[in-house]
Amino acid sequence: MHHLVDLRSDTVTVPTPEMRRAMANAEVGDDVYGEDPTINRLQERAAELLGKEAALFVPSGTMGNEIAIKVHTRPGDEVLIDEDCHIVKWELGAAAFISSVQLHTVPNQRGIVPVQEYARRIHPGDDHVPPTRLICLENTHNAAGGVVLPLEYMREVWTLAQHHGVAVHLDGARLFNAAVALGIPARKLAAYADSVMFCLSKGLACPVGSILCGSRAFIEEARRVRKILGGAMRQAGILAAAGLVALDTMIDRLAQDHARARRLAEAVANMPGFWVDMETVQTNMVYVQTEQPARRIVQQLETLGVLCLDVFPHTIRLVTHKDIDDEHITRAIDAFAKVAQ
Numbered sequence: 001m002h003h004l005v006d007l008r009s010d011t012v013t014v015p016t017p018e019m020r021r022a023m024a025n026a027e028v029g030d031d032v033y034g035e036d037p038t039i040n041r042l043q044e045r046a047a048e049l050l051g052k053e054a055a056l057f058v059p060s061g062t063m064g065n066e067i068a069i070k071v072h073t074r075p076g077d078e079v080l081i082d083e084d085c086h087i088v089k090w091e092l093g094a095a096a097f098i099s100s101v102q103l104h105t106v107p108n109q110r111g112i113v114p115v116q117e118y119a120r121r122i123h124p125g126d127d128h129v130p131p132t133r134l135i136c137l138e139n140t141h142n143a144a145g146g147v148v149l150p151l152e153y154m155r156e157v158w159t160l161a162q163h164h165g166v167a168v169h170l171d172g173a174r175l176f177n178a179a180v181a182l183g184i185p186a187r188k189l190a191a192y193a194d195s196v197m198f199c200l201s202k203g204l205a206c207p208v209g210s211i212l213c214g215s216r217a218f219i220e221e222a223r224r225v226r227k228i229l230g231g232a233m234r235q236a237g238i239l240a241a242a243g244l245v246a247l248d249t250m251i252d253r254l255a256q257d258h259a260r261a262r263r264l265a266e267a268v269a270n271m272p273g274f275w276v277d278m279e280t281v282q283t284n285m286v287y288v289q290t291e292q293p294a295r296r297i298v299q300q301l302e303t304l305g306v307l308c309l310d311v312f313p314h315t316i317r318l319v320t321h322k323d324i325d326d327e328h329i330t331r332a333i334d335a336f337a338k339v340a341q
């Protein structure tokens with residue numbers, strides 16, 4: 001696969017040599033007994049980094065989000081969430097399946113739901129209406145093009161939720177992309193959520209794993225739910241070792257991915273048959289609208305050695321990451337130029 005330019009996702013990244021060394025040498029133990037020192041170190045580091053009391057290593061971002069929903073809610077509760085979030089679109093109805101909650105979806109504009117739209121839907125619950133228990137946010141916002149939810153916006157949603165005694169969960173699969181784009185530490189964004197999930201296995205280039213952070217009591221319950229879902233692992237310090245390397249070495253470099261995404265977007269935006277909303281190109285994603293069916297374009301690009309995803313019938317998603325360098329971007333631009341002719 002190495003001769004291909006793989007822009008399908010930042011999930012395709014492979015671990016760095018330093019990660020592989022750390023994984024091979026990781027000190028491990030049985031994490032179900034809380035005895036894996038590498039897992040424990042990663043969880044402590046992650047909690048400290050996000051300014052939360054505790055953290056839990058989970059096998060995937062999906063599991064992190066779904067555990068959070070389960071812990072924050074009771075069956076029949078309502079969750080306010082923007083209609084394009086990963087939890088709504090790409091988690092196979094897991095919130096209904098696992099937590100028996102009602103996702104009350106709200107339209108967004110470029111990934112942002114106006115705060116008043118949440119405000120007018122929050123309900124304490126009565127004989128007819130389910131109580132709003134949770135608001136879920138996603139930062140960066142994948143389906144909106146990797147856009148960043150500004151810190152002030154996060155604060156406004158948080159203030160509203162606090163006022164009504166509603167919890168906030170942040171799907172921060174790409175939280176560090178948001179933090180780097182804003183030029184602020186991730187903990188500032190995390191401060192406006194009760195629980196935060198971030199992925200190690202995306203832009204941070206780890207092979208496996210995500211982290212769920214929150215209060216000590218929240219994480220204690222999350223640990224129980226993780227076990228129920230079959231997500232408790234044993235000598236998983238081998239995986240956590242890569243996570244520790246990632247937190248040291250992979251965050252600041254995300255700025256390079258953002259610059260490359262911009263270069264790619266600017267080039268493709270000027271080609272016939274393709275459109276890019278440049279305002280959404282804020283991090284490591286480029287969503288390209290296509291005149292022809294996206295599927296056909298993806299197939300043509302593949303024959304030219306460039307892989308990307310047709311996420312909607314006339315939309316292609318391109319994602320930059322640590323295994324994409326400047327030369328790969330040039331090759332991708334050349335391939336798009338050929339297809340555009």
Ligand code: TLP
Binds near residue numbers: 061140
């Ligand atoms: N996103 C994947 C696909 O599922 C779409 C990708 O390639 O972008 N939250 C957000 C915002 C995500 O983008 C993803 C994965 C997840 C959660 C789930 O993470 P995993 O794949 O680890 O379960």
